[in-house]
Amino acid sequence: MQLEIDKLSKAYGEKLAQDGFTYSFHPGVSAILGPNGAGKTTLMNLITDCTKRQGGEIRYDGTDILKLGKEFRQRLGFMPQSQGMYEQMTAQDFLAYMAEIKGLKKKTAAAQIRELLSVVNLEKAAHQKVGSFSGGMRQRVLLAQAMLGSPEVLLLDEPTAGLDPEERIRLRGYIEKLAADRIVLITTHITSDVETIADEILLMNHGKLLFAAKRGEFISGCGAASLEDAYIKRLHAL
Amino acid sequence: MREGRRVLLAPKVWGLLALLLAFNLVLAVTQDWRTGAYYDEYQSALRACQALSTEEAMESVETELSAFQALSLLEWYESEEDPELKEHLRQQLEDSFGVDFERRIRESAGSEDEERGAIRMEVLQTLQEQLQYIRDYPDYLLQVQDNAEMMKTWEIFNKEGGFSSRNIEKTAADFPTSVELRLDNDYAVTDLVTDTVGSYSLLVFTLFLTLQFLIERKRGLWSLIHGAPEGRGRLAYKRGAILLLGVVIGTLVLLGGKLLFVALRSGGLGSLTRNVQSTMVFSDFPWVMPVWVFLIGFFLLKILGMWLVGMAVWAILQSVNHLPLALCAAGIALAGEYALFRFIPDSYTIAIFRYVNLFALVDVTSIALHYLNLNLFGWPVQGFLLSIGLIPPVLALLFGANVLLTAREKPVSRQNSLLALADRIRVPFSRFVSRLRLFGMELYKILWLQKGVLIVLLAAAFSFGFLEMQPPDEELYDTELSWISASMAGPITEQTLE
Numbered sequence: 222m223q224l225e226i227d228k229l230s231k232a233y234g235e236k237l238a239q240d241g242f243t244y245s246f247h248p249g250v251s252a253i254l255g256p257n258g259a260g261k262t263t264l265m266n267l268i269t270d271c272t273k274r275q276g277g278e279i280r281y282d283g284t285d286i287l288k289l290g291k292e293f294r295q296r297l298g299f300m301p302q303s304q305g306m307y308e309q310m311t312a313q314d315f316l317a318y319m320a321e322i323k324g325l326k327k328k329t330a331a332a333q334i335r336e337l338l339s340v341v342n343l344e345k346a347a348h349q350k351v352g353s354f355s356g357g358m359r360q361r362v363l364l365a366q367a368m369l370g371s372p373e374v375l376l377l378d379e380p381t382a383g384l385d386p387e388e389r390i391r392l393r394g395y396i397e398k399l400a401a402d403r404i405v406l407i408t409t410h411i412t413s414d415v416e417t418i419a420d421e422i423l424l425m426n427h428g429k430l431l432f433a434a435k436r437g438e439f440i441s442g443c444g445a446a447s448l449e450d451a452y453i454k455r456l457h458a459l
Numbered sequence: 460m461r462e463g464r465r466v467l468l469a470p471k472v473w474g475l476l477a478l479l480l481a482f483n484l485v486l487a488v489t490q491d492w493r494t495g496a497y498y499d500e501y502q503s504a505l506r507a508c509q510a511l512s513t514e515e516a517m518e519s520v521e522t523e524l525s526a527f528q529a530l531s532l533l534e535w536y537e538s539e540e541d542p543e544l545k546e547h548l549r550q551q552l553e554d555s556f557g558v559d560f561e562r563r564i565r566e567s568a569g570s571e572d573e574e575r576g577a578i579r580m581e582v583l584q585t586l587q588e589q590l591q592y593i594r595d596y597p598d599y600l601l602q603v604q605d606n607a608e609m610m611k612t613w614e615i616f617n618k619e620g621g622f623s624s625r626n627i628e629k630t631a632a633d634f635p636t637s638v639e640l641r642l643d644n645d646y647a648v649t650d651l652v653t654d655t656v657g658s659y660s661l662l663v664f665t666l667f668l669t670l671q672f673l674i675e676r677k678r679g680l681w682s683l684i685h686g687a688p689e690g691r692g693r694l695a696y697k698r699g700a701i702l703l704l705g706v707v708i709g710t711l712v713l714l715g716g717k718l719l720f721v722a723l724r725s726g727g728l729g730s731l732t733r734n735v736q737s738t739m740v741f742s743d744f745p746w747v748m749p750v751w752v753f754l755i756g757f758f759l760l761k762i763l764g765m766w767l768v769g770m771a772v773w774a775i776l777q778s779v780n781h782l783p784l785a786l787c788a789a790g791i792a793l794a795g796e797y798a799l800f801r802f803i804p805d806s807y808t809i810a811i812f813r814y815v816n817l818f819a820l821v822d823v824t825s826i827a828l829h830y831l832n833l834n835l836f837g838w839p840v841q842g843f844l845l846s847i848g849l850i851p852p853v854l855a856l857l858f859g860a861n862v863l864l865t866a867r868e869k870p871v872s873r874q875n876s877l878l879a880l881a882d883r884i885r886v887p888f889s890r891f892v893s894r895l896r897l898f899g900m901e902l903y904k905i906l907w908l909q910k911g912v913l914i915v916l917l918a919a920a921f922s923f924g925f926l927e928m929q930p931p932d933e934e935l936y937d938t939e940l941s942w943i944s945a946s947m948a949g950p951i952t953e954q955t956l957e
């Protein structure tokens with residue numbers, strides 16, 4: 222299980238959103254940090270093939286994901302940064318809808334939905350319309366959706382934005398459990414969320430990978446006391 | 460199929476369908492001046508005529524009508540103030556009915572009250588018209604054949620291999636030499652095939668369905684679906700099928716519902732086994748078939764045609780990667796098609812664009828009931844057949860295009876260059892908007908931001924179409940008067956002019 226990103230390039234007009242990003246992801250939690258506009262979301266969009274790539278390769282276990290196509294997408298779970306959903310559907314319906322789009326069998330889907338609803342603590346609201354949900358509740362539905370089909374590669378684009386502290390802690394614990402046998406990519410601006418669970422930390426800016434290291438090394442290697450501290454130091458030292 | 464449920468069971472989809480049906484039924488009632496009493500009277504008079512031969516029925520209707528005519532003349536005479544004209548009228552009445560014309564006319568007209576009399580006369584006129592058509596149709600068909608024979612002898616048409624001669628021959632060959640016609644209640648069938656409001660309502664419904672496929676383009680959701688294993692080509696196949704199912708439902712509810720309504724109101728569909736040519740609007744329809752066969756064909760054609768229109772609009776909407784722009788593109792395309800459909804005269808060589816046109820399928824009966832051969836490289840091709848012959852290949856093409864577009868279009872792409880330009884224009888524009896007072900701002904919000912402008916335009920289009928389609932009602936209400944003056948005008952004016 223290995224996701225290799227190789228000299229990725231992507232430009233929107235003259236703006237380079239990916240500029241030679243190269244890295245190999247392995248099972249475990251990889252946190253991607255970087256300032257706004259660094260290219261984190263673009264990286265995820267390229268992995269989900271939601272935007273056209275201009276150069277480079279993304280390989281899963283040695284084969285380019287564009288070649289794998291559906292086969293790769295079956296192993297992929299994605300939680301986008303924006304919160305678009307079918308507002309008229311209930312949480313349960315929306316998850317069932319996504320399960321169908323993901324090609325899950327009805328029975329498996331039903332069981333997984335039940336489980337995931339309890340994981341994100343939405344059992345009570347399962348039959349309410351998504352449109353009536355608070356930002357944090359929507360976030361949790363999207364998270365549950367990403368985990369449908371227990372994907373090998375999980376992309377979470379700012380999963381904790383808008384969650385209250387209690388939910389954040391719950392989620393952290395859950396992701397940590399998940400990450401044992403899958404590749405989890407998390408982008409976030411809230412360093413405390415990944416401080417305890419990330420196996421490795423990547424720092425990117427201007428579409429480039431600036432620095433990557435195991436969590437301990439990332440923090441202590443630059444003489445910082447916390448991840449937040451390290452982030453600032455490393456971003457400006459370079 | 461959750462996607463099917465999402466689209467077809469959405470309350471707003473059913474709401475729209477109910478609204479459109481209600482609109483059509485209200486229109487059916489308000490636009491039809493005939494009352495229940497009229498239809499009852501028509502039914503009984505029709506049955507009486509059906510028991511007779513065409514000639515006998517014609518005679519009986521005309522006899523009764525002339526009694527009404529005489530009565531009208533008498534009433535005119537009695538109320539006329541101008542002594543000179545009154546004298547003329549008296550002369551006329553005396554010539555036709557003898558000296559005691561007053562008594563004789565009143566006797567033969569019976570003692571019906573005025574209202575019933577008016578209805579009775581309307582009914583008789585309708586039947587007279589129908590009977591005349593049935594009587595004359597064989598001659599009309601013979602004339603088609605005769606024309607062909609005659610034109611063959613004319614030199615300009617007789618050039619072997621020219622379009623004109625081929626066209627004449629084809630026309631003669633297309634039309635039957637004789638058809639068995641039967642007098643019957645034609646109101647429901649006629650309404651079905653001439654109802655453009657119904658057709659355009661179905662179009663509105665179909666367009667609304669295709670819009671449901673684009674809701675996912677709201678940011679974020681599209682990425683979710685596009686990144687899922689079954690969210691590309693497979694989803695497009697499903698959506699094609701969902702659109703078909705939606706169109707079937709829309710067609711049955713809107714057109715079927717209206718047909719049922721009109722049939723119940725006007726006393727049924729008439730015999731389903733009579734040939735469609737028995738109905739006047741089918742005089743230029745060359746294929747002889749019973750009404751029931753036509754009805755099946757009509758609904759099938761409507762469904763396939765609307766499916767195609769929906770698929771075409773969906774393809775346009777999909778191919779522009781920005782929703783408001785996509786809507787504009789689809790709007791422009793439809794407006795262009797409509798202009799071609801509406802304004803190209805038959806005689807132009809580009810008349811083909813009226814037939815190779817989405818609106819030829821929206822309003823399919825208007826081309827089906829209008830016989831026209833197009834000049835296709837010197838060969839006459841019947842316009843209607845060209846239109847429906849193109850349905851299968853174009854549908855296949857559109858299906859493929861939609862699957863491809865769904866699979867290939869990326870949710871995140873570079874900003875549209877048109878939009879980049881618009882952005883530059885928007886800066887000074889938004890400065891202007893910010894200066895508007897509160898009222899203007901609210902208006903701007905409702906009309907532009909909340910797309911109220913679309914509703915206004917839709918309403919305008921509807922009312923425009925409504926106005927245009929309304930038959931000259933005043934004339935119908937006053938048929939009695941206009942008919943009398945028309946039938947009397949000749950002799951009297953001649954004399955009064957002297």
Ligand SMILES: Nc1ncnc2c1ncn2[C@@H]1O[C@H](COP(=O)(O)OP(=O)(O)OP(=O)(O)O)[C@@H](O)[C@H]1O
Nearest residue numbers: 233238256257258259260261262263264872873874
């Ligand atoms: N559709 C687009 N069209 C044009 N430019 C874009 C588009 N999407 C992203 N960009 C640009 O690409 C760059 C990278 O954007 P991206 O969304 O990947 O950043 P990010 O690291 O996710 O930022 P954030 O932390 O704010 O989420 C930015 O400069 C952005 O302006």
Ligand SMILES: [Mg+2]
Nearest residue numbers: 261262263302
């Ligand atoms: Mg982002």
